[in-house]
Amino acid sequence: MKKNEFWHRSAKWIGSAALAAMLLAGCTSGAGGGNASTGHPDSEANATAASADNRGGKNNTGSAGIAAVDTQPSTVFYEVFVRSFYDSDGDGIGDFKGLTEKLDYLNDGDPDTDDDLSVGGIWLMPINPSPSYHGYDVTDYRSINPDYGTLDDFKTFLDEAHKRGIKVIMDLVVNHTSKEHPWFLDAAKNKDSRYRDWYIWAEDRNQQTGGTSAAGSGSPWHSALGSHYMGIFWEGMPDLNFDNPEVREEMIATGRFWLEQGVDGFRLDAAKHIYEDLLTDKSQETTDKNVSWWQEFRSGLAEVNPDVYLVGEIWDPSAALIANYLDDALDSGFNFGLAETIVQAAKTEKDNNIGFTLERTYGLYGEKSGGKFVDATFLTNHDMNRVMTQLEGDTDHAKMAAGFLLTLPGNPFIYYGEEVGMLGAKPDESIREPMQWYKGGSGTGQTAWEAVNFNKGQAGLSVEEQAADPDSLLSHYRKLIRMRTAVPALKDGAIAEYESGNPGVAAYLRLTEEQTVLVVHNLTGSEQSINLSENAEGLNFGQILKATREGAALDGGKLTIPAYTTLVLE
Numbered sequence: 001m002k003k004n005e006f007w008h009r010s011a012k013w014i015g016s017a018a019l020a021a022m023l024l025a026g027c028t029s030g031a032g033g034g035n036a037s038t039g040h041p042d043s044e045a046n047a048t049a050a051s052a053d054n055r056g057g058k059n060n061t062g063s064a065g066i067a068a069v070d071t072q073p074s075t076v077f078y079e080v081f082v083r084s085f086y087d088s089d090g091d092g093i094g095d096f097k098g099l100t101e102k103l104d105y106l107n108d109g110d111p112d113t114d115d116d117l118s119v120g121g122i123w124l125m126p127i128n129p130s131p132s133y134h135g136y137d138v139t140d141y142r143s144i145n146p147d148y149g150t151l152d153d154f155k156t157f158l159d160e161a162h163k164r165g166i167k168v169i170m171d172l173v174v175n176h177t178s179k180e181h182p183w184f185l186d187a188a189k190n191k192d193s194r195y196r197d198w199y200i201w202a203e204d205r206n207q208q209t210g211g212t213s214a215a216g217s218g219s220p221w222h223s224a225l226g227s228h229y230m231g232i233f234w235e236g237m238p239d240l241n242f243d244n245p246e247v248r249e250e251m252i253a254t255g256r257f258w259l260e261q262g263v264d265g266f267r268l269d270a271a272k273h274i275y276e277d278l279l280t281d282k283s284q285e286t287t288d289k290n291v292s293w294w295q296e297f298r299s300g301l302a303e304v305n306p307d308v309y310l311v312g313e314i315w316d317p318s319a320a321l322i323a324n325y326l327d328d329a330l331d332s333g334f335n336f337g338l339a340e341t342i343v344q345a346a347k348t349e350k351d352n353n354i355g356f357t358l359e360r361t362y363g364l365y366g367e368k369s370g371g372k373f374v375d376a377t378f379l380t381n382h383d384m385n386r387v388m389t390q391l392e393g394d395t396d397h398a399k400m401a402a403g404f405l406l407t408l409p410g411n412p413f414i415y416y417g418e419e420v421g422m423l424g425a426k427p428d429e430s431i432r433e434p435m436q437w438y439k440g441g442s443g444t445g446q447t448a449w450e451a452v453n454f455n456k457g458q459a460g461l462s463v464e465e466q467a468a469d470p471d472s473l474l475s476h477y478r479k480l481i482r483m484r485t486a487v488p489a490l491k492d493g494a495i496a497e498y499e500s501g502n503p504g505v506a507a508y509l510r511l512t513e514e515q516t517v518l519v520v521h522n523l524t525g526s527e528q529s530i531n532l533s534e535n536a537e538g539l540n541f542g543q544i545l546k547a548t549r550e551g552a553a554l555d556g557g558k559l560t561i562p563a564y565t566t567l568v569l570e
Helices: 003-014 017-023 034-038 041-055 096-101 151-163 182-189 245-261 284-302 319-324 336-348 354-369 395-405 473-486 488-492
Strands: 077-080 121-124 167-172 221-224 227-230 265-268 309-312 376-378 411-415 494-497 505-511 516-522 528-531 544-547 553-555 558-561 565-569
Touching (some): 336 354, 354 494, 354 505, 395 473, 395 516
Parallel strands (some): 077 121
Antiparallel strands (some): 516 565
16 A cells, blocks of 8 residues: 555544544654564664664654654563473473573574574563462562572573574562562561561551452451561562662662663563552552652663563553553553453454554553553463463464464563463463473473373374474464564554454554555454455555465455465555
């Protein structure tokens, strides 16, 4: 499509000046990716430059003299639970040496190969020492969990990841510590401890110990040596007191420490619970305090790395709530509402107009962030039933969910094992089962810290079985990520709605100033067709750029799409 055709018709298409401003709001930050979604070393310098330009609020303008389309330069991230991934020393527990051995599976650094996933980023679940298997109750913020190796092992992993063009972000859990953290042990036994006010004690504040945590985990108060401390998630996780400036300074210093080791950013656990009023986590007063803290945090980290990527766990379906955190605080908030929407569309085989919703959501995000946001999209994570279980083992539906995830704007996050269809449902240990590398579940490097229940004896749900099968789910993920990398509008573009006219076909536009493409998903098990000439006047798509299956045809304005297929047209 010619660029001036889009600008000519955009006001009528969006429907109002306000909504047009949503789409044409200026250039979004490249935080967390830039051009690094290719995941190869030669893209790293360009990614850094793009990120620096955009975080500084640089506005690119096109030949028409108007603000650029609100793009979201992106990177595909892969979430890793180190304990479950790959074991280098035979103790059954995954470690950094094992993860380093498997980096070529994620990205081998060579753009000419097609037998790796080609991800551009890794999110590490907690890697600090902890008494729990999951690590979300930390006992030492500046060390590596000895189960996973040493700090030198971690640095080697970082170096090898960066050589392949892979950015690395790590979980940072600052809302609470472990009750076994030396700070808390000292604070609990000694009211005169320097760490006493680092935690929240009911008796010290003349506060009643009733009520229910807004986090939904029962009473937030727990007893310790005659006093009661706040722990909104669990008694083993006492909340830190962020009204104390020493706590804030310590957490900023911790973030800076890891940036100095080479980490590129952080996934911030429980980002909306730093301040808790025990009634609601949605009050504007509580939200404003949380946002103020994350702004302070970002400012402190920027002295070490101005391009640090911060993505928050803001578990809430409200775009308006999440938007608050994008105001010079976080780059991204995980889009939990979108995750549910994608899975439902794939499962029911019905279009639910994702483009319509996201176009308006991103307008709000762009306004609140000054054009410096990037969405964080995903299907499931370590706290949710795995997507293949939600889809009842249907591989075609899993492929369509992946098709959505990897053709939408923002940084898509893939949960380890999702690409081979691993199964899992609550309790948490069962959604964090060992990565399935081999047919039969045993072989060199296979972790065994947790008994395999959901994935035991499941034919085909391993890397070994899928790697050489061109029709496998793993091959599908590889193909989709390469499609995303190859099409600029798909990788970095904005989104706009597009009515397919067929309830079994989902469609939306992805666009940069230089390119507009149409993404089309046939969500059903039968061939479908749509008439392009009856949609969005002025848009003329003349060729099929990419397809996940053969058999698509474009005849004039009629597009025929094979069953369970994703297409990209220009």
